[in-house]
Amino acid sequence: MASFPTIQDFSLRTKLLLILLALLPFGKSAPIERKGCKDKDPVFALCSTSARQLISSITEVVCPAGCLDAEGPVWGTDIYTDDSSICRAAIHAGRLTDAGGRVTMEKKLGKGGYQESTRNQISTRRYGPWFVSFIFSSASDFEPAANDPLTFKPPTVSALCAMAAKQLPTAITEVICPSGCLTASENVWGSDIYTDDSSICRAAIHAGRLTNEGGKVIVEKNPGQSSYEESTRNGIKTSKYGTWTGSFVFTSSSALPYATSPPLTSNLPIVTSQCSSAAKQLTQVVTE
Structure with a gap:
């Protein structure tokens, strides 16, 4: 009779990954419209702010100037691990320059691997399986309702x-x-x-x-x-x-x-x- 592996048979990293995957909501639920996922108010980020620090699945992020040479690792290309720097990833993806600005960040499920590349003077790293990713979307993908216009309020x-x-x-x-x-x-x-x-x-x-x-x-x-x-x-x-x-x-x-x-x-x-x-x-x- 075949025996199934127990959690003791896995490495520490694999155990952590299995626990995190178990916490993800895989149950059936009603489809969520994109309009309802996006925060109305932008988040003012630091160069080191990562996607995992943001609560909502879709967030407008305001990046400061000077992130090109700032600290903050980035893993992936176009699709990034959620512990990557949002603002440095945005420069790498061509969504921002070193002058900073606004991007729309959308969290996604993890991937089996992330590719490294060098773009716009930022070199990203490759990585294996990770449980949460993020991408950059355009604001037009998340049109607000007619009676609920977005308002940008600077700090x-x-x-x-x-x-x-x-x-x-x-x-x-x-x-x-x-x-x-x-x-x-x-x-x-x-x-x-x-x-x-x-x-x-x-x-x-x-x-x-x-x-x-x-x-x-x-x-x-x-x-x-x-x-x-x-x-x-x-x-x-x-x-x-x-x-x-x-x-x-x-x-x-x-x-x-x-x-x-x-x-x-x-x-x-x-x-x-x-x-x-x-x-x-x-x-x-x-x-x-």
């Missing part, structure tokens, strides 16, 4: 006059500037398009987006320019510069992707800060 950062765009955690950020930046000493390079090491709040006054009273502006990071022009506007003189690696511009909320209805209330934690508050004192990665 909010309270800045000092000295804060530069390269210090922001995401590609698009709402920045709250304090009063008194007109006479501050921080430099600004450029006109309308500024180097990403320029003072955001002083550039906002120069661009006519704010006065010396401060207020809110929306900053969008862009690739670097071959040159930046100097000019004097609204009491602020900017400097010219040659080639630089990163830029930023000011945009309006109506120009943001999916801004088809009034912005949703942010679910970010809110902290009331003092002038001396430092970012290292915050408990969350993204904080209003």
